[in-house]
Amino acid sequence: MMPGVPAATRIEVRELDMVYGTRVIQRNLNFTVQRGDIFVIMGGSGCGKSTLLRHMIGLVEPARGDVFYDGESFWGAEQDERDRLLRRLGVLYQSGALWSSMTLAENVSLPLEEYTALSRAEIGEVVSLKLALVGLAGFEDFYPSEISGGMRKRAGLARAMALDPDILFFDEPSAGLDPISSRLLDDLIRELRDSLGSTIVMVTHELPSIFAIANNSVFLDAETKTMIAAGPPQVLLRDCPDPKVHRFLTRGEAEA
Amino acid sequence: MTPTTTLPDTPWQLHLDRPQNETVLLRLTGRWTRESRLPRAADVLNQTTANGQIARVGFDSARLEAWDSGFVIFLRAFIAETNRSLITCDLSGLPDGVRRLLALTAAVPERKDAGRQTKRPSVLARIGIATVATCRAGIDLLAFLGEAFKSMLRLFVGKARFQRSELFLILQEVGAQALPIVSLISFLVGVILAYVGAIQLRQFGAQVYVADLVGIAMTREMGAMMAAIIMAGRTGAAFAAQLGTMQVNEEIDALSTLGIPAMDFLVLPRMLALALMMPLLGVYADLLGVLGGAVVGIGMLDLGPFEYYHRTVEAIGLADFAAGIVKASVFGVLVAIAGCLRGMQCGRSSAAVGAAATSAVVTGIVFIIVSDAAMTVIFEKLGF
Numbered sequence: 001m002m003p004g005v006p007a008a009t010r011i012e013v014r015e016l017d018m019v020y021g022t023r024v025i026q027r028n029l030n031f032t033v034q035r036g037d038i039f040v041i042m043g044g045s046g047c048g049k050s051t052l053l054r055h056m057i058g059l060v061e062p063a064r065g066d067v068f069y070d071g072e073s074f075w076g077a078e079q080d081e082r083d084r085l086l087r088r089l090g091v092l093y094q095s096g097a098l099w100s101s102m103t104l105a106e107n108v109s110l111p112l113e114e115y116t117a118l119s120r121a122e123i124g125e126v127v128s129l130k131l132a133l134v135g136l137a138g139f140e141d142f143y144p145s146e147i148s149g150g151m152r153k154r155a156g157l158a159r160a161m162a163l164d165p166d167i168l169f170f171d172e173p174s175a176g177l178d179p180i181s182s183r184l185l186d187d188l189i190r191e192l193r194d195s196l197g198s199t200i201v202m203v204t205h206e207l208p209s210i211f212a213i214a215n216n217s218v219f220l221d222a223e224t225k226t227m228i229a230a231g232p233p234q235v236l237l238r239d240c241p242d243p244k245v246h247r248f249l250t251r252g253e254a255e256a
Numbered sequence: 257m258t259p260t261t262t263l264p265d266t267p268w269q270l271h272l273d274r275p276q277n278e279t280v281l282l283r284l285t286g287r288w289t290r291e292s293r294l295p296r297a298a299d300v301l302n303q304t305t306a307n308g309q310i311a312r313v314g315f316d317s318a319r320l321e322a323w324d325s326g327f328v329i330f331l332r333a334f335i336a337e338t339n340r341s342l343i344t345c346d347l348s349g350l351p352d353g354v355r356r357l358l359a360l361t362a363a364v365p366e367r368k369d370a371g372r373q374t375k376r377p378s379v380l381a382r383i384g385i386a387t388v389a390t391c392r393a394g395i396d397l398l399a400f401l402g403e404a405f406k407s408m409l410r411l412f413v414g415k416a417r418f419q420r421s422e423l424f425l426i427l428q429e430v431g432a433q434a435l436p437i438v439s440l441i442s443f444l445v446g447v448i449l450a451y452v453g454a455i456q457l458r459q460f461g462a463q464v465y466v467a468d469l470v471g472i473a474m475t476r477e478m479g480a481m482m483a484a485i486i487m488a489g490r491t492g493a494a495f496a497a498q499l500g501t502m503q504v505n506e507e508i509d510a511l512s513t514l515g516i517p518a519m520d521f522l523v524l525p526r527m528l529a530l531a532l533m534m535p536l537l538g539v540y541a542d543l544l545g546v547l548g549g550a551v552v553g554i555g556m557l558d559l560g561p562f563e564y565y566h567r568t569v570e571a572i573g574l575a576d577f578a579a580g581i582v583k584a585s586v587f588g589v590l591v592a593i594a595g596c597l598r599g600m601q602c603g604r605s606s607a608a609v610g611a612a613a614t615s616a617v618v619t620g621i622v623f624i625i626v627s628d629a630a631m632t633v634i635f636e637k638l639g640f
Contacts, residue, residue: 100605118290125329126290132332133357135364145605164290164324191360195353 008035010199016065031218038200038213043220049203090160091169096152098144104155105140111162130158150181170202267292279312280304285319290326297333315349400597407519416520423525430491431533442541446548463557467567470549475576479542484587488620492595496616499599500609527592534588535581594620
């Protein structure tokens with residue numbers, strides 16, 4: 001929780017194979033995410049980035065391999081243990097995935113009501129803090145359909161942070177946002193990492209975000225169906241010998 | 257002077273120091289987390305000011321072991337309290353992360369005008385609101401009917417734009433796939449009618465007229481109505497949910513921007529399909545109902561199969577059949593209209609889709625019963 005704790009492996013993905021039916025999405029993925037990292041999963045469209053995220057947050061069981069949180073096996077654990085692990089994760093889905101029949105305040109308070117012993121008043125305080133953190137103070141009584149896409153995303157982030165998770169997952173956080181909102185969201189993500197010391201895993205193909213905030217990454221390739229590069233994006237841009245990675249990180253401008 | 261406020265069993269401790277006059281330093285130690293039952297901000301401030309007025313509050317967090325959002329909530333409340341008492345709150349002694357979070361919460365000012373009006377309107381106002389809403393719903397319905405009619409006209413002049421394959425798909429969905437449930441329900445309705453009739457008619461020794469009763473009731477009334485009510489629950493709700501989901505996904509907007517009227521493309525094939533299939537389902541329901549009656553008549557009332565058959569054939573006139581078929585067609589169009597209307601009116605959330613489906617069924621059944629009553633009276637007057 002406290003910043004300044006020495007680096008430690010928070011998440012380890014080991015020999016992971018992802019298969020839908022008989023179709024192999026990715027095979028033999030191996031990487032680790034350290035405490036305090038902003039880790040990016042990148043790759044072209046359809047290479048399985050979001051699928052990898054779904055495997056890491058327990059929505060899809062891998063065909064082979066496992067995900068370890070602080071050395072604890074996720075898929076090898078019992079359901080109870082898994083639920084307990086999941087409560088330490090916060091997930092921001094691509095379009096916010098706010099429950100549309102509930103107000104923003106109710107969206108954020110649901111996890112608190114389910115998993116904490118806080119009183120109604122205390123939950124109200126947490127909700128107003130979380131909404132203020134994402135710049136939505138005063139929007140407690142709004143329904144998701146009444147606010148803009150960028151606000152919905154930030155509200156989704158407030159909900160993801162409701163239980164003070166120490167690992168946050170983002171699925172395409174800046175998709176559908178204008179450059180300024182997307183930049184503000186990047187700043188917010190970095191600010192949250194710095195102040196709360198959270199570990200952040202992000203799926204994105206927004207190059208500005210990748211270079212601005214990521215300090216480690218893995219590159220998935222749709223053709224060879226495995227990861228073809230790993231490391232800090234700046235280093236990959238400079239040193240990666242693979243032309244695909246280079247083309248991706250330069251928007252294909254290198255060859256033009 | 258170092259007063260200590262700590263309960264023996266709390267994980268957090270608070271020491272008050274007074275390094276200078278009018279300045280109090282809060283020394284925070286231990287775990288200031290949500291689980292630690294943190295003190296109320298107002299109580300802490302009262303303690304701080306207990307030994308005389310102060311102008312400044314500072315923090316020392318060098319020995320703070322852990323904090324989380326509970327601590328930030330406490331601080332937000334504490335800062336608000338100090339502002340109210342015109343005391344300067346110096347945050348420089350807090351951990352870096354906490355200061356950043358506090359800055360973040362203050363970065364975007366709270367929208368004061370965003371709050372909702374919670375005042376309940378007066379009775380008169382509510383009556384007015386309800387009246388306006390009802391009138392508006394009526395106007396919406398008329399507008400929808402007008403659009404649907406225009407769409408029908410376009411169909412007859414061959415200008416309506418929809419996909420034939422879609423029509424056949426819907427035809428199959430509302431026709432063939434509805435047969436099992438229509439069979440079950442209308443057969444049982446036939447059985448029930450025969451039973452109820454038999455109890456009464458037996459008193460006069462007129463059991464044989466059970467065949468007339470079941471035959472006429474099914475063909476004139478029950479066949480069409482039961483089929484229509486099944487379709488309202490089965491297909492009307494499905495239409496509303498389909499169109500509602502398309503509304504949520506902006507698929508209907510996508511059609512409009514292409515210049516394709518959603519009326520033609522989505523509503524028309526559904527209305528056509530139900531208008532075509534409902535009479536067939538009605539006739540099918542008639543047959544199954546008569547069959548159900550026959551099972552009771554032959555099995556329980558000792559009527560011969562041929563006797564039952566002849567009585568039925570004699571009892572049912574062409575007019576009875578025609579009346580049933582006309583009703584079924586009208587019901588079909590009404591169920592389609594109710595489903596499509598509610599689907600097109602659907603809001604942009606998943607809850608709205610559920611509401612649209614429910615409303616489609618209710619509207620459909622109301623339409624069926626009201627129009628049935630009207631048609632029964634009209635047929636009676638026409639001697640049909």
